[in-house]
Amino acid sequence: MSIERDLREQMSTLCASLYQRGFSVGTAGNVSARLPDGILMTPTNATLGGIDPDKISKLDLNGEHVSGDRPTKEVFLHQAFYDTRPEAGAVVHLHSTWATALSCLEDTDPDDCVPPLTPYVVMRVGRVKLVPYVKPGDPKSGDLIRDLNGAYGAVLLANHGPVVSGKDLFSAGCAAEELEETAKLLVALRGQKTRLLSNADVMDLKATFGNM
Ligand SMILES: O=C(CO)COP(=O)(O)O
Ligand SMILES: [Zn+2]
DSSP: OOHHHHHHHHHHHHHHHHHHTTSOOTTOOEEEEEETTEEEEOBTTOOGGGOOGGGOEEEETTSOEEESSOBOTTHHHHHHHHHHOTTOOEEEEOOOHHHHHHHHOTTSOTTOSSOOOSHHHHHHTOOEEEEOOOOTTOTHHHHHHHTTTTOOSEEEETTTEEEEEESSHHHHHHHHHHHHHHHHHHHHHTTSOOOOOOHHHHHHHHHHHOOO
16 A cells, blocks of 8 residues: 555544544544645545545645645644644644633643643643634644744644644644643643642653654
8 A cells, every 4th residue: 555545544544533532523623644745634624524535635745735625724734833843744633622621721821731740741742832813724823833943743722722743643643632631631630739740750751752
């Protein structure tokens, strides 16, 4: 099977799994994966529960739509991650409940939305930036990601939801799920005395596991 065909199948399977487990509803969210000759993206106004591998949109290295259905309106967001993070092989955007809740809370630290509560959010997600609200599909969303200069692999779009990159579809999917579960923990622990991992713990995890 070709690399592209394999990625198309993986993307359809990942999207269906995210949808079936409630990480996405309706037509919310979009997923992309980088190829040597372009980017595969889920079509706009498509439910992640029914992504047909043959209808997945393909853009060339110049961002031109070359095949498949019309791509997600968040093309700019995905392209900005690939342009600023050479290690990014895939990007997952969701409206998952708890990460979106975190994006709406006024006291969320914009430079570090998710403190090191557990080892896996450090290992899988890393620091998360809060990106100011722009309406879905606004090219400005890409500019806001480019302004980060690749410093963050994951962001929360204010009042909208998470966007998480990873070295491949599996890693980006795991990171998006880990972010959602950690956001749920954060909301559940609000107002309570909470112990965080120490800086030494965080450094040790990064040294041991690197970029998962
Ligand atoms: O989540 C979404 C926009 O932010 C979904 O839009 P698309 O259907 O265009 O991918
Ligand atoms: Zn969205």
